[in-house]
Amino acid sequence: MLRAIIFIILFPTIQSSIAQTYNALYRPQYHFSPLSGWIGDPDGLVHYKNNYHLFWWGHAISEDLVFWTEKPWPMNGDDGSFTYYTGSVVVDTDNTSGFGINQNSPMVAIYTMHNKTTGIESQGLSSSNDYETFQYYSGNPVLNLNNKDFRDPDVLWDKQTNRWIMAITLPLERKISFYASNNLLTWEHLSDFGPLGAVNQVWEVPGIVCLPFDGDSTQTKWLLFCGMGPNREQYFTGNFNGTEFIPDQGTMDYLTNGVGLEGIIFENFETTTYTNWAVEGTAFSTGPASGTLANQQKVSGYLGNKLANSFYNGDSSTGKLTSNDFTVTKNCINFLIAGGNHPNYTCINLLVDGQKVRTTTGDNSEQLKWNGWNVSEFKGKTAKIEIVDTYNAGWGHINVDHIMFSDVLMDFKLVHANWIDYGPDFYALRAYRDYDNSMNKLAWMAWMGNWEYANSVPTTWGKGFQSIPREVELKTTPSGIKVFQKPLTELKKLQLDTITFTDKIISGTNTLQEFKPSRNTYEIDVTFELLNDSADFGFNFCVNGTKKMVLGYNSKSSVLYIDRRNSGNVSFNSNFPKIVNAPISPSTNLRLHIFVDRACIEVFVNDGEKVMSSLMFPNTESTGIETFSTNGNVNIKAFKAHRLASIWGIVEGVPEKLKKSQDDFNLYPNPAEFGNTLTIEPNKYLTNQKYTCFIYNGQGKLIDQYESKTSSSFSTTKLRSGIFLVSILLDNGTLISKKLVIK
Secondary structure, eight states, X not given: OHHXXXXXXXXXXXXXXXXXXXXXTTOOSSSOOOSXXXXXXXXXXXXXXXXXXXXXXXXXXXXXXXXXXEEOOOEEOOOSSEEEEEEEEEEOTTOTTSOOSTTOOOEEEEEEEEETTTOOEEEEEEEESSXXXXXXXXXXXXXXXXXXXXXXXXXXXXXXXTXXXXXXXXXXXXXXXXXXXSSSSSOEEEEEEOOOSOOSSOEEEEEEEEEEETTXXXXXXXXXXXXXXXXXXXXXXXXXXXXXXXXXXXXHXXXXXXXXXXXXXXXXXXXXXXXXXXXXXXXXXXXXXXXXXXXXXXXXXXXXXXXXEOOTTOTTOOEEEEXXXXXXXXXXXXXXXXXXXXXXXXEEEEEETTEEEEEEEOOSEEEEEEEEEEOGGGTTSEEEEEEEEOOOSTTOOEEXXXXXXXXXXXXXXXXXXXXXXXXXXXXEEEEOEESSSOOOSEEEEEEOOOTTTGXXXXXXXXXXXXXXXXXXXXXXXXXXXXXXXXXXXXGGGGBXXXXXXXXXXXXXXXXXXXXXXXSSEEEEEEEEEEOSSSOEEEEEEEEETTEEEEEEEETTTTEEEEEOTTSSXXXXXXXXXXXXXXXXXXXXXXXXXXXXXXXXXXXXXXTTTEEEEEEOOOOTTOOEEEEEEEEEEEEEEEEEEEEBOOTTOOOTTSOGGGOOOTTSEEEESSSBOTTOEEEEEEOGGGTTOEEEEEEEOTTSOEEEEEEEESSEEEEOTTOOSEEEEEEEEETTSOEEEEEEEEO
């Protein structure tokens, strides 16, 4: 009788608890997140013995980077004096470290030890021979500079020099340091890279990989990348010779001089005097500045060697630069700007017919960022540009450089750099290291988060999740060799159905009748044909009344934008509601490959030329999709959409033929005795489907798991007497469960 009572209470509780946790509000259904707790930077991305490993420093494994099995906390043996910060994992195939047992190749975790008392960041090791439990190395730390900002090691085996190489950041110096070791235990400093590119925030979480480019395996480039707090990823292409990273000429030309930018340079201030400008006052001196002026904070982000800088004689001086007349011939005017945030007093203005029609001020920083104006309405008119400093107190100056006429608006307010993602929520990127020699692609993933609001996101099941894995390529473009990304091919396993149509004219705002998913877990691959050069068009996702997540494209400025200001729960942090945009090369067609997953959207543009990733927090009823087009019509040339299955087995939205009851597999003997071998037999509907089996105890703790096909067996030696839950996660995303009684 007692056992019957326990079964009645516990079995539904276990099943309900698991389902409710993975089906909780804002829990993504095909992006990895842990069962509970915090997840941040992905660590130790390793492919070995047909398993992909993901650490954070929790641990999960996968055979395909789609379906994941979460493992117990891996780190053991430390004294509790430090916090595990970001790092990496290697497979020491030659046992150079000596951590291997019985000719086993150990896994070695290399991570930053952040001392809880002193804040000193040093590097430590832990090793594992079962690839699940890592033991703390008693000789830690293995690298210590007694520095509070020295973190995030990324380690690889360098075939050129037959030794281990570590890339690690000096965040405040905006540098990536390279170290070498023969055994992972002792490290020698080799060189430093940086500062270069974006330096306005700290550098973190570096990575370095070697890739072919332009689809030619005989041509390779090294790709160096790093995070720049609070939420950006930049990269550099070049050569790593075993000692130092040397950027290629295309990278240097683009980053230092803007070579390859789409447009015509109106003024780059690379002269000794202000040629073609009228000068008033003393603030700008008689010619452009060679960077930072006396008593000024360090100025960065300008291109070439000079810029217009009104800090001559400090903030007390005033002045103005006025350009000669010009005719507006392009849709946009772009420029780099920094300095004081004083509208109308420290600013750059556009004058048309003597009237000020556009103006932009600084942001109270010395780091120049891209800003710009859509000026298409003034094409053919005569105009002037003013650069104004009439403010004589704090931040009473303005910095401007690289004024450019273009048909692509660069008003994204970022420093000039090679950016991996233009959205606000893609950070701490890591690439998979292949120790099987069986991966046929480079895959990477990142944390979908932003330190501006990461601690306050409105989730109750935990904090944070990872991006979908992305395949990475390098391609030659007019502005150098660039990163292209596309969603992992294996994600197609999650596609439940297909909706397609072609040639549909979009005018105004309308509900998308052809595709109406019941939840926000879907994929859309759409190609728009631009019928004019003025339309503003796209999708409203997660629609419910006035709530919507907007993904749009402005034809006049060639800008793709995400507007999440009214996307649902946006009030939890003032930094969250915002519009972000990305410049897109003009074309008559625009392809968007879109992944929506409850709390996020990832958009791949024109075969991965640009990517935008963003969080969102709509309620569960906000599932509507609308198309819109204003200022002209647009044609949906091709549309394909799929509802996507849950990797957690949440069956909502799965076709009826795949919804199974608890009787869909046989489990015998049941009840069983300790030590019995139990057999699982799926029924005829599930024959030949691959599945993962999970076994939970009465408190919902995972006891054991394994993967199999069709029919399999397992031993009960790990199971003492009691009531257990046996859950099977099918390859199509369905979760089915059955009680198991051990006498």
